[in-house]
Amino acid sequence: MSMEAGTQMLNGLLVAEAIKQGVAARVSELGQRGVRPGLAVVLVGENPASKVYVGSKVRTCQALGLFSEKIELAAETTTEELLAVIDHLNGRDEIDGILVQLPLPPQIEARLILEAIDPAKDVDGFHAVNVGRMVRGEDSLVPCTPAGVIEMLDHYQIPLAGANAVVIGRSDIVGKPMAMLLLHRHATVTICHSRTRDLAEVSRRADIVIAAIGRTAMVNGDYIKDGAVVVDVGINKVSTADDVRRIFTDEEIPTRLEELGRRGYTLVGDVGPRSVIGRAGWFSPVPGGVGPLTIAMLMKNTLRAAEARRGRTM
């Protein structure tokens, strides 16, 4: 019997594809009326991971027919200079969404930047106005990663109402909005973090565990109740063969070792597949789980922003 018996995979690629197809269809419809939703992505400095993310956001826009613009600024850019760029983008009608890739260099006051984006164009959903609306359960632009997790859970018809959900991580980008979205769907939500006592024991009570921690394979089988739904938001690198053998299932080890040899690393989330697959009822893998959904939801948010902003002319 294979170790995977009993655990079904939450295929984020598949769900993301369906979302993107929906966006592309609507974008093409809008195109016939002369409206082309547009996204501006602002990258400050040379962070290699940020460059990869920005590149794939722009490529996805192109693939779905959205207008996109990449604005690359020097690492020494000041807060004032970046504010001027945001101000200009706020005023351009063909730009429906503005995304400032995080993290920003330390000299820039990130909070000021995020608050300067027109809330109507805030496709990351980080502006206080959108956060406030989301908390109240009003219509708003919602952060892409947690919104994508909800889409994935819905796609697989995972019941949320009344479920015990444990969110591990309390960042403004993932943990907090994730908890709020689950609450709005009537889950009983527990938010855990670095100071939580007996984390494994708390997590073991959950029907649904969302791991958004940034710690390589920290969540192991001890954190998971039999049959629980486990969503892994983390993105970490594993760069030794010993770690690959410790973290991945026997089935996956050969391909992961091959990748390690070729690229020098392989990606893993905050959940260790070796001890969780077989115990969980559902599991979202890394890669191929939450990652693709984040970009798909960014496209959907850009489309929504365009529809809301240009509603009168469409």
Ligand code: NAD
């Ligand atoms: P963050 O560093 O801002 O927050 C991490 C959270 O985890 C904090 O709230 C902290 O309290 C908690 N934490 C840290 N150590 C802990 C511990 N030992 N025990 C319990 N809790 C602990 O990170 P983030 O931005 O929320 O991202 C979390 C992870 O998700 C990262 O790996 C990040 O790369 C990944 N991520 C993925 C996507 C995606 O599209 N798949 C998007 C955003 C973030």
